[in-house]
Amino acid sequence: MLFFENDYSEGAHELVLEHLARTTREKLPPYGADKYSESAREKIRSACDCPDAEIFFLAGGTQCNQVVIDALLAPYEGAIAAKTGHIALHEAGAIEFTGHKVLELAQENGKLCAATIRTYLQDFYNDTSHEHMVKPGLVYLSHPTEYGTLYSAQELAEISTVCKDYDLKLYLDGARLGYALACQDSDMTLPILAKYCDAFYIGGTKVGALCGEAVVFPQKAPKHFLTRIKQHGALFAKGRVVGVQFDALFTDGLYEKLGRHAMEKAEKLKAALREKKYRFFLDSPTNQIFIVMDNERLKEIGKQVRYSFWEKFDKNNTVIRFATSWATGEDDLQALIALL
C-alpha cells in the first residue's frame, strides 16, 4: 500500500531522533529552561532575524491555536478566520472551549483577503449595536492554508495594515510552514512573518519532528504566558522533548531541507498529473495536491494508495488530496505515478 494520505504518517527524521538519543541522559532543568530549548530558540530567533522574539514549545497545532489565541484575545473578543480555517472547522471547538467565538469570513482557495476583513470591520463598527456583538480581536491565518495555498508577502502586509487600523492581533498557523518556505514561487520568509505577525508557530509535527511546534512572539509574549500554558494543561514537564527536536531541525538547515524534499516530490507528482491530464481542483503551490477524480477510477486506485477524501465534486467525481512529506520516498512516488 502506498501512503499519500497526509504529511504526518511517519515519526521523526533520524537527525532529530539522534539528538534526542545523544542528550537523553543529560540532567536538565524542566519546563523549557534547558540549554537545548534555549539553543533552539536562539537558532529560530536568528532564522527570523528577530533577536528579541520570545519562543515557546508546545505539543501540537490545535494546542498552539487554542493557547495562543486565548492568550492574545481579551475574554470578550473573537478570532476572525476563513470559514475553511482549521480553527473554524477541524479543532472540535477548541477555541470556543476557551470562551471565544470564531468569526467566520468568506475565503477564496482557503485564503482571507485584506479587503474582506476591512469590510467586515467597517460594518461591525458601523453597526450601532456592536456592543452587543463579539468584538473582533484577532485575525487567524493559516500558511499554507488548508487548501495548500499561500499568502504573498504583500498580501500579509495588507492584512497586517487592516489589523493595525482596527487594533487587531495577527496570528498565523504554520503547521506546514516548512513546505510554504520551501515553495519556489513564494516570497514569504520567516523574517517577514516576524515583521507582520504578533504571533505565529513553526510546525514541527508535520515537518520532521515526532511532535511539537515552536510558537514565536516577535515582540513580546502575553503576560504570564508560561502560567497560561500550564493552565491549559499544555506545559511539558520535560520541555526538552520539543526543544531538542527543534534544536536539531534548525541545525544545518534541516528544517529547510525537509521542506524542499517534500516540495520536490510534490512538483514531480504535479508534473505527472498534469501530463496525465488530471483535473486539478485548485492550484496549490505546496505539498497538498487536490485533484478531481472519476469515482470508478478512484475505487481502483484506492486499492493500492491511501489518499485523503476531500469532498464530492459531482455525481461521478470526487475531490481527493495527495500529500507528499519530508519522508516521501522516490520509489513510492514513482509507484504512485505509474499507477495513475
Add this chain to the structure above:
Amino acid sequence: MLFFENDYSEGAHELVLEHLARTTREKLPPYGADKYSESAREKIRSACDCPDAEIFFLAGGTQCNQVVIDALLAPYEGAIAAKTGHIALHEAGAIEFTGHKVLELAQENGKLCAATIRTYLQDFYNDTSHEHMVKPGLVYLSHPTEYGTLYSAQELAEISTVCKDYDLKLYLDGARLGYALACQDSDMTLPILAKYCDAFYIGGTKVGALCGEAVVFPQKAPKHFLTRIKQHGALFAKGRVVGVQFDALFTDGLYEKLGRHAMEKAEKLKAALREKKYRFFLDSPTNQIFIVMDNERLKEIGKQVRYSFWEKFDKNNTVIRFATSWATGEDDLQALIALL
C-alpha cells in the same frame, strides 16, 4: 553538580528511544489508531488484568487531570481533592479553567481518608442549601501522593465504597505510579487500581518516557472522549509518539524495572540518611525523600547538589526533598551519600 531535585531531569530510557527510532519510517495512521499504540494498550490491559479497558495516550500529567476530570464530571460538579493535591495547588488552576471547583479536604501526609470524604458528603447532603453549592462529583487521589506516600489496597477499597455510596467517580493520578508499584511495602497493583477506579493514568514522563501518560478507563471511557481530547487541544496528530513509548515501557517488564531501580536507590539513600541521623520530615515509602536540614548545612550542600526546596521548617531549618529516578546512577548516589 549532583542532581536529586526531581525525577524528570533526564530524557527517555534507551529502549524507549530505540523503539521510536526503529519504527520512525513506518507509515502509520494518526490520532492513536496505529498498531504500536494498540499493542501498548493490549499490554496495559493485560498488566491491569482488565481486557475491556479503554486506554488513551496524552502528553502530560496536568493535561490528563484536566481532560479526564472535565470529562468525568457533569458541568455543575466539582472534584474532591486533598488540599495538597496537585490539582489543588500546582496546576495553575487547570481544573477551574474548565469550570469545575476543586473541593479541598484535609489530608494527612498528602493522603485523603475515606472517613474524611464520607463526613464531607454527609454534611453536604444534610445542608439544606446544597443545591446552591458545588455538587461533589469525583474524588481525586494521587498515588504516590505529592509527599511520596501510598494508599493501601484496603484504603482504596474504602474510598471506593464511599464513592459508590454517594455516586461519585474515583480518579487516580499516577504520575509516579511506577515508583509506587515498585515499593516493597505496598500491596497496590494495577489490577487493584483497575478494580476500584473509574479512571487512572500510568505516568510515563516521570518513569522513563520522553513524555506521555496512559489514561486507563477500566470500564468505559466517557462518551466521545476522542473529541473531548481534541477540544482540549490535547490530541496528538502522531498518536504513535506516546503509543510507541508505552509499547516499549510495557515490554519485558521495563516499566517495573525502572520503578525498582529508583526504589533501590531511594532505599540506599534513606538508609544512609538514617545512619547519619538526619531527621525525616515524614516517612515516605517511595522515591521522594523529605528531610529537615539545618540552613547552614544546606547552604554548603547546595553548592554541590541540586535538591528541591519544600518549605521552611523553623527559623534554623528547612524541609528539602531528594528524589531518585529510573535514571539515578550509583556513582551519583554514592557521591551524594559521601557529601551528607
Add this chain to the structure above:
Amino acid sequence: MLFFENDYSEGAHELVLEHLARTTREKLPPYGADKYSESAREKIRSACDCPDAEIFFLAGGTQCNQVVIDALLAPYEGAIAAKTGHIALHEAGAIEFTGHKVLELAQENGKLCAATIRTYLQDFYNDTSHEHMVKPGLVYLSHPTEYGTLYSAQELAEISTVCKDYDLKLYLDGARLGYALACQDSDMTLPILAKYCDAFYIGGTKVGALCGEAVVFPQKAPKHFLTRIKQHGALFAKGRVVGVQFDALFTDGLYEKLGRHAMEKAEKLKAALREKKYRFFLDSPTNQIFIVMDNERLKEIGKQVRYSFWEKFDKNNTVIRFATSWATGEDDLQALIALL
C-alpha cells in the same frame, strides 16, 4: 418624539404592577418556591396543555438562551442556528462563553428549514473527520425570528423530525412569542410548541413584563437545573419577581390580549404603509415591520420618530424597522401614519 424603535421601551403593564404591589408584603419562600410562581407555572402548564412541564423563571432572553442551551448540550456539542439568529449575532458570544460553538446555517427571512438542517447533518456524519469537529447537539429557532417571520406548525414538525432522526435537542427562543401567538395567519400554538420542543421560553420582557421569561421544559428539565441557573449567576433570590409577573400575565388572558394589541396596531401600520406605497423589505407577519426608505426622507422622519436602523439597502435607501408593542397608543400610531 414618537417611539417605534422597539417593543421594550415601556415598563410593565398596569395589571402586572398591581399584582406586584398587592403581594409585596407577603412573606414568601425564595428561589421560585413561592405560591405565585407555582400558580404561574400551573397556568402556563394549562395554556400549554402540558401538565408535567417543568418551568423556571429567568431574567432575560440572552440569559435563557445561555443557561438552557448550556444545560441541554453535552460539553462537546454545538448549537445549530440561522446565521441571523440572535445567539449567532447579538448576544456578545454568550453561547461561546459557556464553551459551545454556534453552528451557523443559511437562512431565509430569518428562518431555518428542515432540509437545510438535514443536509448539514448528513454532510457532518459523512465527513470521516467528524470526530474532530463540533458535534451538533441542538437546533435553536427564534419564533418570531429576528425578521419577524414565523414557523408554521408543519415546519416545526419537520424540523422536530430531523432533530429526532439525529438525536438533537430542539429549543425555541420566544422573546416575542406573544406577538407570534396573536398573529392571525399563524397556526402555531403553545401546545404545539410543547409537543415539538425540548425547551422553549415564553418572553415576558417584550410582552408586558418589567423583566423575565418563562422557560418551559415540556418533558423534563435537565438534571440539577436549579444549580445550573445558580452557577450561571442567574437565580433570583426573590423568585417571586418574575413569578408574580407571569401569574398576572397568564390571568384572564392578559398575555394574549397584549399580543393582540400589538398586532392590531401593526396591521394598521402595515395597511397604511401599503396604501402609501412604501416598499417592504420583507413580508413580516408580526409586530416588526421592515421597510426600505429613501435616505433623504428618512432624515426628515428621524426628526420626529425613533425607528431602528436595520441595514443599508443601496446608495440612496435604507432598511429600517418599526415595531409596535403591547403598549403602543392609538394616538402615537395615527401620528406616525400621518407623518409617513
Add this chain to the structure above:
Amino acid sequence: MLFFENDYSEGAHELVLEHLARTTREKLPPYGADKYSESAREKIRSACDCPDAEIFFLAGGTQCNQVVIDALLAPYEGAIAAKTGHIALHEAGAIEFTGHKVLELAQENGKLCAATIRTYLQDFYNDTSHEHMVKPGLVYLSHPTEYGTLYSAQELAEISTVCKDYDLKLYLDGARLGYALACQDSDMTLPILAKYCDAFYIGGTKVGALCGEAVVFPQKAPKHFLTRIKQHGALFAKGRVVGVQFDALFTDGLYEKLGRHAMEKAEKLKAALREKKYRFFLDSPTNQIFIVMDNERLKEIGKQVRYSFWEKFDKNNTVIRFATSWATGEDDLQALIALL
C-alpha cells in the same frame, strides 16, 4: 407563622413600587441608558462622594460577583476569599464557571484580616513554583459578612494596603450593605468604600428592592464592561427595571431608612435575647443574629417561627439565625420575643 428566616422574604418597598408604576408608560432607551438609571447613578455617586464613579445595575448578588470578578481578573488569576465567603461556598461554583479559582483563606467570624492575606501573598511569591500556581489577583470581602460581622474603616484600609503592595484588586460584596451602613457601631461609609475598593456593589434585593444591585467602580469600569455583562447573559433589556428602583432607594434617604429600620428591630431582638439569657454563637453587630438553642426548645419554637438552620452546635444544641429586614413589623417582632 412568624418569618425571621432571612431578609429577602418580602417584595419591594412601596415607594420603589410606586416609582416603577409612575414611570411605567414612559418610553425610555434600553440597556441602562434611560434617565432614571442615570438619575440613580448620579445619586449614588453623590452618596459615595465619588463624582466619576461608573455604575452598572445587575439583577442579583451572585451575578454581580461573577461578572465583576471575571472582569477584574486576568484569565489566569484567582480571587482570595474567606473560606466562609459567599463565592467560596454558596454560589454553586459561579466563579469557577468563569475559569477562576477561589483561593480560600482562614477567617474569623467571617472576616479576612490583612495579616492573613499578606502572609499568603508572601508565601506565594516566595514559592519558587508560583508560576505553576493560580496567581492571586483580587481580594473578595463581604460586608456585612455571611456571619453579620463588619470591617472597620481601619481594617479595610489595611487590606487595601496589602492589595496595593501586591497589585491585587479589592472587591466588596455589599448584598446587605444597607444594614452595615445603618449599624451604629460601624465607622464604614460609602465614601470610604469608594476610596479603598476597586469595585463594590450596593445590595438592593435584600434592602427594599424587588431585585437588583448597583455595581460601583469608583475609578473606572473594566474595558467594554457592557459587552461583558451581555456575554454573561446579565444585561437587562429594560435597564430601567433596576435603575428606577435605585432611583427610589436613593431618594430622600430611603435606603438608609430601610437599613435603620432593620437594625432597630435587630437591636430590640438582641436585647430581648440577652435578657432571656440566650447564648449568642457570635457577636454580630448587624441584622443577622446567631444563637445557640436547645434542640427540644427549637422544635417547639419551629412550630411558630421560621428561622434559618445554621449548623449543629453539639449533640443537644443547634446554631440558628434570626434575620430582621427593612420589612420586619413590630407586631411580628413582639410576637417572636414573647415566644422566646
